[in-house]
Amino acid sequence: MKSAEELDAVLLEVLWNRLISIVNEQAAALMHASFTTVVREAGDLSAGIFNRGGHMVAQAVTGTPGHINTMATCVRHFARAHPIDSLKPGDSLLTNDPWLGSGHLHDVTVVTPVFHREKAVGWFANTCHAMDIGGRTLGADAREVFEEGLHIPIMFLFRGGSVNRDLMEIVRANVRTPDAVVGDLYAQQAGNDVGAAKLSEMMTEYEMEDIESLASLILDRSEAATRDAIAEIPNGTYRDEVVIDGFDHPLKIEVSIGVRDRELVVDYDGTSQQVDRGINVVYNYTHAYTTYPLACSISPSVPNNAGSFRPVTVTAPEGSVLNARFPCAVGARHLIGHFLSQAVFGALSGAIPERVLADGSAGLWNTQLEGHDRDGRVFSYVFFSAGGMGARHAADGLSATAFPSGIKGVPAEAIEAVSPVLMLKRELRPDSGGAGKYRGGLGQEMVLSMDTDTAVLHSCMYDRTKSPARGFRGGGNGAVGAVILSDGSRPHPKGKYELKPGQTVTLRLPGGGGFFSPMARDPKRVLNDVRQGRVSPEAAREVYGVVVDSLTREVDAAATEAVRDASAGPEDTTGSAP
């Protein structure tokens, strides 16, 4: 191949696309062989290729932001601990260290050096959510990371092609579902092997000795594209403050985003201190969930790699809940991490409101159930569910759709087929979307019970039961969520309790916030929401100022005008919310 200087634009695009195609093949192999439902059905994984120094060059298009952007940081730690030239073909490394990887023990990263003509040319890495990692099971209620499960420092998974048997025995002895967890480690390795084989094919085809010059062109191009995109935003410092439920007490996320010509400086100074429960966030994860919403708003068409992150600096005070110190508990770190997008959008709405979302339900609702089925077998099942997304500047928010997480829900029938969970209801929640000219997405209501003889441990990882998703620019807030048992009692939304046979639990997932005043919503759209049961006639009248005639089921134009005139105010009122 020609040297980097001579690589023309066509060939660069061709090779770049080929790398993306290779990491997609890597991800496909991993997903198909995985034992963990959330990996396959929910896409809770990421895969990518890195240059010799551990800088991410390309990543699979699948994946969830929490993994994608943390993996980018993680591989550099491996490259430091085991310099690439000290490794041999057949070697492979792993870790689940929350502070090096994606912020909790359940995510295992496998990193494999790749050799071409006996020379180490780079790394393939992937991160997957393990079905179990021992400890107290996935939850928010641990006090220290030691309670949360098995902690594997950076070490060999394979050495010279042989699996690290001692490690495998330790893993097997520490987890509740040893076959699945060990099976997934093999699947992760299989993914990297596929990537390595395909990369080697490509290098042979194009007569490449290494990928360093190609990588630096890719990273430089991506960096430049991100800088160009940042340059379109007016200079200034944009701030926001978001309050979230926390474990027992509300927590505050304070952000300032400085736009300085072609770079961004994000600082979380003023954010609450770390807490003694498992919702603390490590810096990597903070970085990941900060750069993700920035990319969505500013540069959605720039591929993710180490170059596209260069123009962005993220800082959070050490010891804060966004840069928590070892050995704090971190299991349900997404309950804070997923809210960073709200703060980022809130701040950016001061500069580019047309390119942000109002607050959404944000934190994925994770339901973990563990107990014995009627045959006495141990089961452990986790599934993720989504509330409503925030409204857009010119469109309604999406109902029951995950954001910022990129993962998907699992059908009720699939849940019931592999666990004794019974899903008795899963329906949109009327009036839960924040009112607005553009309405927030609706949350959903689920009712669960257990087809077991004995009580089941239900671990709740739910947020926005106190602090609602804010509407932007005069839009209304989304409805808050709730967890209610059939006896009327309300379990702790981040705790564990026993769900007894015959009892049901209702999960009301929060809705997203609206955008602009609901008084500005087209009455026809309000009418349609009423007809479709998304908005009640009462809310139409009281919140939107639209009167729907109960007989004709049409808008009463005169009455509507009267109500709207009476409540007339400035359309774009800016309250405490952005």
Added chain:
Amino acid sequence: MVEERYVLAIDIGGTFTDLVLLERRSGRQAVAKVPTTYPDPSDAVLNGIDSVLDSNNVEAVQRVIHGTTLVTNTLIERKGARTGLVTTAGFRDALEIGREGRYDIYDLGLELPEPLVERRLRFGAPERMNVRGDVMKPLDEASIHDACRLFLDECVEAVAICFLHAYANPEHERQAARIVRDSMPEAAVSVSHQVSPELREYDRTSTTVANAYVQPLARRYLAGLSEGLASKGIVAPLHIMLSNGGVCSAETAAAFPVRLVESGPSGGALSAAYWARRSDRQDVLAFDMGGTTAKAVLSSDGGFPVTNESEVARVYRFKRGSGLPLLVPVLDMIEIGAGGGSIAHINRMGLPAVGPESAGSVPGPACYANGGEAATVTDADLLLGLLDPEYFLGGEMALDVDRARRAVQRLSVRLGMDVNRMAWGIHRMVNENMANAARVHAAERGTDIRGYAMVATGGAGPVHACGVAERLGIATVIVPPAAGVSSAFGLMLAPISFDFARSYVSRLVALDYVRLNGLFEEMENEGEGVLREAGVAPAEMRIERTADMRYVGQGHEIRIPIPPGRLDSDRLDEIRAGFETEYTRKYTRTCEGVEIESVHWRVRMSAPEPDPGDVETGPVAADDANKAVRGVLFNAEQAPEETPVFDRYRLAAGFCAAGPAIVEEAESTAVVPRGWVISVEDCGNLILTRREGSR
């Protein structure tokens, strides 16, 4: 089956309706291409029939096979019936909640496909089965009557019924369907356990709803077509092409119209496999590249992989996940946003890129001089000399080279690149895009395609075939004759066949064989009925059983063969070995000590594949085939090469030549780079072979 003298195939596409009449004994065929008519496409069919068939031999037509894009277009254009949905109470929003995910994680403006049934016409009925099919709560029949009253008030024309776990026990769905049919005798009723008895309520509901939505229209259309054929004196049975590569009776098609969604591309794939077989090739990558998209299907050992995961009416055409999911058997194919009309642009990174946006046929590429300004793949191909501006579509349309050059130049100037190099780059990049997509598709199926033959069809297919083949390590390209009507031709090759499925999740060691044998018996009985209706004698019926299985805890199943006859625990080892073989083929190793579980059990019932015999491809004029020499740019580094241009219609069997060369026919142009050799076979196939060691 009775001996067939004439077989008539009719394929309705968005633009053209193709007809092929084959005389079985001689292998002679008559072909017609007429514009598709709207609103009633059967007008075109009846006109076309007049041009392939004279009134003397109508009675000799013993079989009519029909493929149509009607169902797909109805779904894309949202022109189906007003549809109501009855679900288990508490689940009426399954259709809207979907998978709770986003198909593009960076696009804040993304929209999800609008459900085919609006929320107020989705009705929850109290009832419940569990996963084993036991009744947890009986059906509240009064609620179904309430639903019918609502539907009648709202002028609903079609009703879909989908209850949780109905695949395990359909009794409540049957009960509800009876009530709906009694109360709404005019309405089309689709029931999930019949349309798609598979686990996953969102996908099953979506499929059942889509079936209901298109059913009234499909029913009217098929009845109209049958009448029209009868009015022409054609009384032969009418068979309809399905997405799975088989055909069924018009009655079955009217009951399950959602199974027709990919019928056109299926015909093309069967045709490709036929021509490959004529050249003794069994492993084929069928590659069809048209104006907007390219499609690729892998056929191994002459058979086609069928998948049950497909989508229709995508919001973003090429984004997986942006459409309505359909759980029906379809040939496993990929569609890529790469065609002659694909637009070249400069992306955010300042690099050139091609597609997936397309100039389509209107306004079309800049060289069509029809108002298109954007540089497209066809413009680049023209500048490179791959296409003759005077002989596009056999000379029916003159191409404007200057407009093409100006369009490409607008990009090349911004990149500081020579215009020819830019044109070469566009050609090269679209080849890479297609090769990448095919490579990932093959990898996802655990197939190594390097030994495969590519069958290239479509207007742009033969132009790009060798370039794509080189990127995939494929050394043989087959350009079959009469590629212009390949879908219609393929219809004649489709066996009568229908697929059935039941979900039954169980660990293999805990299988209830009474239940399992019952499921197979049920499916095979149903299959016999469907085939009998299509005129197949019991002795000719073939039964093929498969199952989708996985290791306990996995989320992805693989399909494995299941032995015929009554199953019991003695057959367990055989089933397990089948799973392990397939698993190893896909993922290199098995997982020792992990139990295997079944998810879906399937039966395909089919009649033998029709043998069209050796179809004749028409005489060739034996005069000099070399009609011109022109400069063609095969490589950005070199100057244009003087390249011989051959007329396909004058290439006799046995002809051989070495590339570089161009072979032109009315529908397409085969581009043969240096390092490739042309040969023409007796059957009419043009074979392009890459010489060993050349790149």
